[in-house]
Amino acid sequence: MTQLWPEGVKCAVCITVDFDGPSKETGLKQVPFGKHSHGRYPAKRGISRHLEILARQGIPATFFVPGFDAEQHPDAVSAIAAAGHEVAAHGYLHESFDLGAEEPFYLRKTHDILTRLIGKPPVGWRTPGGGKSDQTLKVLLELGYRYDSSEKDADLPFFPRMGGREVQSFINLPDNTSSLDDFPFYRVRYTPPSEVLVHWKQEFDAIYAEGGFFDLIVHPRQGFGSGSPPRAKVLEDIIAYIKGFPGVKFYRMDELAAWCLNHPDLWRKSPALGAHHDR
Numbered sequence: 001m002t003q004l005w006p007e008g009v010k011c012a013v014c015i016t017v018d019f020d021g022p023s024k025e026t027g028l029k030q031v032p033f034g035k036h037s038h039g040r041y042p043a044k045r046g047i048s049r050h051l052e053i054l055a056r057q058g059i060p061a062t063f064f065v066p067g068f069d070a071e072q073h074p075d076a077v078s079a080i081a082a083a084g085h086e087v088a089a090h091g092y093l094h095e096s097f098d099l100g101a102e103e104p105f106y107l108r109k110t111h112d113i114l115t116r117l118i119g120k121p122p123v124g125w126r127t128p129g130g131g132k133s134d135q136t137l138k139v140l141l142e143l144g145y146r147y148d149s150s151e152k153d154a155d156l157p158f159f160p161r162m163g164g165r166e167v168q169s170f171i172n173l174p175d176n177t178s179s180l181d182d183f184p185f186y187r188v189r190y191t192p193p194s195e196v197l198v199h200w201k202q203e204f205d206a207i208y209a210e211g212g213f214f215d216l217i218v219h220p221r222q223g224f225g226s227g228s229p230p231r232a233k234v235l236e237d238i239i240a241y242i243k244g245f246p247g248v249k250f251y252r253m254d255e256l257a258a259w260c261l262n263h264p265d266l267w268r269k270s271p272a273l274g275a276h277h278d279r
Contacts, residue, residue, distance in 0.1 A: 010247030021069035027093030043073035046220025046227030059250040064090035067110030088124035096129030147257035181217040187224030
């Protein structure tokens with residue numbers, strides 16, 4: 001098999017946590033109490049429970065944080081950074097609406113909030129509601145970002161294209177919001193946690209066999225996330241399962257992005273890379 005990752009690494013793994021606090025309800029103009037109070041759970045218990053799991057397992061992670069949530073819960077975000085995990089950007093009001101001309105304003109607003117809070121600018125971004133435009137990459141580059149984890153058209157990292165040219169100072173680390181994301185299981189299908197664990201083990205087995213990239217997305221929310229005890233246990237169980245395989249390395253996304261940007265000669269040789277598309 002062609003060498004893809006650093007020497008000795010067969011499968012690169014990223015555990016990514018989308019904070020998704022009350023920003024989600026606020027962006028939808030819902031009062032975050034009663035039936036709309038799920039977003040208040042992360043800062044109250046979900047984040048700390050996830051941090052406890054990561055500490056027990058001794059692995060790093062990346063937390064994607066909306067700017068509004070950082071403003072409302074700065075102590076929770078500071079705790080993430082203090083534990084050695086990456087804090088990356090995830091919109092301001094978890095925008096699931098069309099931003100239009102306001103997109104640069106929101107990108108810069110969250111960037112400034114996180115920079116002030118963690119003492120350094122974030123270098124990673126994930127779209128909160130799935131939307132991107134022809135100005136997204138341009139603004140992210142202007143702000144000094146190094147990677148985006150939003151694209152779903154590849155298995156492995158790839159350079160984006162802008163204006164017909166490949167941008168080699170920025171990397172896309174693809175995500176899978178269909179089968180490696182807790183939201184569709186717990187909110188859409190109401191899948192029991194035990195079945196989610198079996199599914200994620202099968203996903204990892206197949207990716208590991210190809211020597212690929214495993215990017216798991218979880219949310220520390222109550223109700224439709226992995227914040228509560230039985231669902232958080234699934235997160236810890238899948239981490240423990242993955243650690244049982246040789247040649248696995250857990251990365252913060254900024255660390256993996258930096259390696260990819262510095263070693264394109266390795267990962268670009270993979271036959272699983274797939275086609276590039278103009279962004």
